[in-house]
Amino acid sequence: MRAALRERGGPLAEPLVAVAVALGVGALFVLLASASPVDAYRALWNGSVGTTASVAQTATTAIPIVVVGLGMGLAFRVGLFNLGGEGQMVLGALATSVVGHALEPLPGVIGFVAAVVSGMVAGALWAVLPGWWEARLRVPLVVTTLLLNYVAALFATYIASYPLRDRSGGSTLAQTAELPTSLQLPIVVSGTPLHAGVFAALLLPVAVWWLLSRTSLGYVMRMTGLNRDFAEAGGVPMKRTIVTTMAVSGAICGLAGTVLVLGQTYRYLDGSIVGPGIAWTGLTAGMLAAFNPLFTAVAAFFLSALQVGGAGLQLSTSVPLQLVNVIQAVIILMVAIRLWMGRVARRRRAVA
């Protein structure tokens, strides 16, 4: 039955079915909160794409979601369950904030490049560690990456609460000092929060696509993702591939934190990444797109609309914002069936 559905619908049918089922389950939860699903989804729509301002807000929110989704998705594509995108993103954001602030006296371009590079390096290092453990010691990185999220978040909270806390504005929030304006990404559409980071969100999917489909490293990555043992038997240096993939994946996740800081928060603001669950939304986008980099951007915009609309939903109805997290989890559950079918087809091909 599933195979028949697959053949009839084409590649778009499955994600659309997943989204439809998830929105249906979401409607049940709206009823549970004793509100009208029609009103709730109308509020969600109006709050996310109903006006020009809300579209700009949705696009802005989508920027870090796209980037972190590409980063985590790249590792998943290679068969490495990097659940550490959140921690890698947190450390990327922290490194960018700290380095950007420390290099304030230097010319803007040097400071900017250093801030971006430091964010990517921080994310990469935090991902290479569990990658190396998996490659050398066979410690499953699905567990270590997840536990490292907590370590990274606690460390960043410490830095923003004590040594580098910004006490200038009398703010009660744990945050570092504001970056100089020379480092802040310019606003692209005036009157909206949409900043130049949107170009990163548009170009990076193409770059990841190019990496995967046009380079020899990408070929090795895809072969490893299809069948690790087969790739290794075919001469792929597995340990190096695992560590390299995690480095690239972590660097992109770190960049997501960098873009968030340079374009939106202008500082490390505690809870700005973990609170809204940006990394998990990014991973959901990647899964919805079957880890295709170009579709990931589209899926991220859709999920961003849910997030932005969810905030409006909470204001205008009695439905809590977390409705969108339930919807996202159901999307993953639906997509999980599809992902498996791809794997089995590949496994059968590998055996044959």
Next chain:
Amino acid sequence: MNEFPGIFDGALILSAIRFASPILLAALGGIFTDRAGIFNIALEGQMLVGSFLGVAGLYWTGSAWAGLAIGVTGATVLALIFGLWVIVLDADAIIVGLAVNLFAVGLTAFLTLPVFGVQGSFDDPSLVGLPKLLGFSPLVYLAALLVPATWWLLFRHPFGIRLRAVGEDAEAASEAAVDPRRIKFAACALCGVLCGLAGGQLALSLVTQWVENMTAGRGFVALVAIMLARSHPVYVAGASLLFGLGYAMTVRLQGIGIPPQFVSMIPYVLTIAVLVLLARRLRSRPVTT
């Protein structure tokens, strides 16, 4: 470092046993799915639902035992959904486990407002948690009794022999007239019950309150305990005690000048460190798949 001699004492050991109990209960549950050949990262989400519904049930009925029963039921339902996806729909266990965990976080955070009328966390002096027998919740004794019981079930009872046969070679087991699906579902259900108890012990005894995402990685710590113990209940108890000691240290080291964030890191760093240092003990099976 001078504080350390004064830090290890009897009270710390008792505290470690208390903190170990939810880890041990979840890990004993995870043994069943692990032995059935399922890499189950959904322990975390099942515990969280057990905690949430435990406190919700206590709030609704006024009885911690009724709350525990409701929490165990909810966790078991979630475990059976996990089983349905992994066993019947043949979806990837890690992806489904991830979805279950995110679903549990979203569901409980969503329901916090309609159920308790507040957001984030719920704490009320009228909430009375599980009773204490000689300083420990009855669930601590239950967890201790379940260690030999699990051993017996796994290694002496026909169910355990079938379970291990299914986990090692499902095809051979089914040729021997064992239905692998039924065995795997039973393993998922047992796991759900035990994770529900773990969540109840966390939210109805260690503390008596609901805090969003309060399991905070404990399900993964339990998973590490299973891996280190190679799914053996007695060694799982030892690993859980070690990790319980890590959690006990976070309480003991508060207010002596160490930044609270570093104190809170101890359980995570300890778990990762033990996993990496004892990596050779892990069986050489395909790891992330």
